[in-house]
Amino acid sequence: MKVHGSMALCFLLFIHYEGSRLHWIDFSLVILFLMSFSIFGFWQVNKNKSSGDYFLAGKDLPWPVAMLSIVATETSVLTFISVPGLAFRGEWFFLQLGFGYIIGRILVSIFLLPSYFDFGVVSIYEVIGRRYGLFFQKVASLIFLVTRILADGVRFLATAVVVQVITGWSIEIAVLIIGAVTLAYTLTGGLRAVIWIDSVQFILYLLGGIISIYVALNYLDMPLNEIFSNLSNSNKIRILNFEGSLFNNPYYFFSAVLGGIFLSFSSHGIDHMMVQRVLSTRDLSSARKSMIASGFFVLMQFAIFLFAGSLIFLIAGDIDIQKDREFTYFIVNYLPVGVRGILLAGVLSAAMSTLSSSINSLASSTVTDWFKGRSDVAFSRLVSLIWGVVLIGIALIFDEGDSAIIIVGLQIASFTYGALLGLFLLSKLEYNFLPSSLIVGLTSSMLTVFVLKQNQFAWTSFIMFSVLANITSTVLVDYLHRLAYRSNR
Secondary structure (H helix, E strand, C coil): CHHHHHHHHHHHHHCCCCCCCCCHHHHHHHHHHHHHHHHHHHHCHHHCCCHHHHHHHHHCECHHHHHHHHHHHHHHHHHHHHHHHHHHHCCCCCHHHHHHHHHHHHHHHHHCHHHHHHHCCCCCHHHHHHHHCHHHHHHHHHHHHHHHHHHHHHHHHHHHHHHHHHHCCCHHHHHHHHHHHHHHHHHHHHHHHHHHHHHHHHHHHHHHHHHHHHHHHHHHCCCHHHHHHHHHHCCCCCCCCCCCCCCCCCCCHHHHHHHHHHHHHHHCCCCHHHHHHHHCECCHHHHHHHHHHHHHHHHHHHHHHHHHHHHHHHHHCCCCCCCCCHHHHHHHHHCCCCHHHHHHHHHHHHHHHHHHHHHHHHHHHHHHHHCCCCCCHHHHHHHHHHHHHHHHHHHHHCCCCCCCHHHHHHHHHHHHHHHHHHHHHHHCCCCCCCHHHHHHHHHHHHHHHHHHHHCCCCHHHHHHHHHHHHHHHHHHHHHHHHHHHHHHC
16 A cells, blocks of 8 residues: 555656656755655554544654644644745734734633543543534534634635746646645654654744845845844834734734734634644643644744745835745745755645644544544544545635735634634533524624624624623523523523
């Protein structure tokens, strides 16, 4: 199986070398990179004896590895291409979100992680099931499944855009090659292979960002103080923004920080793809370390790629470059042979880390929440394969649109995260809400986001207001229902 899979991969890649923009050295580096991860996945195949091993890696992974996997999964290729683009076209206001990310993860560690470990869950939506019944467990799982396939479809598309620019391949070919390789090691190695490969991939694409900065600095050939002076004079490196308001400017300081808090609190607290990483650690203490440390790493990563985008502006700011292609333009036109292959490997790493994590978490939630945790690995792999095919299909039909891809991805999550976070927070209360009240709360939460978006509110405020809408409407409707019941007696 290992040999046949590797041969098929080599054949698929080599038939697309002709007409590629890559030098044979860069192309060979990419092949070596893809092959190594596929082989590692096959090497881990015998360590998955049950669905618990396949979905939680035996719960014995070191916390630094889980932490690196979190960062690799959440930032993916969106960081690699869109964040430099934000700095190229604007300023460093996006970094304000990172401040909120750290606070949000602290809240997750305090309020949500203890219950996950106390219950010993495989899927975090089991907590909802034990509190409100199987129906709401499936509702929570369904919201997660829909959110993940849409958001990660966007991320997958972002990767294909980058690969197209660098290699000359079509977006469709890029999607199929990345999807095939990711499926190969995800299906065979399970979460253990996914997390360990995530850690390596994070180091690889962070190295890509640092190498890009080094090359850009050498190209500019001027002192750092002069570089920062030029950027400052061009209004390119401001971090704090107090212009606008909480409602209309997503990068107004309080809007960005609060948005970052609620986004991180929800994405890392009630999104199974993220929580699954810390559930694979040995205990609650390790989980908390990996969760909180990941926030600081993300902040550092944002700063690195924003700086890269600013340097690219100094190099090519007068050139008309298509949206979300600023960093790839730099890779293609300014990086030497060999380094370009490393950067493309970094791009692929960013994509595959998110895609593999998404496939495994989607399968984990499906098997646990919908099929009552069937323990056979074969069934788990079948479900993973189905979700992998779905994600590939979503990426093939998505349109880039007019907004930066990273913003599109975050906005998709904003429609559902508030509903789920509100449900989890309500489950912490001793009060037993009526099922109809919970349904109204979930519905009103998502409708709130729709109304806010239609009225052009800042997208960073979506989750905060939708959580408030969920909790307020659930409590109010439940009170009115019980009041009406008492009146009719």
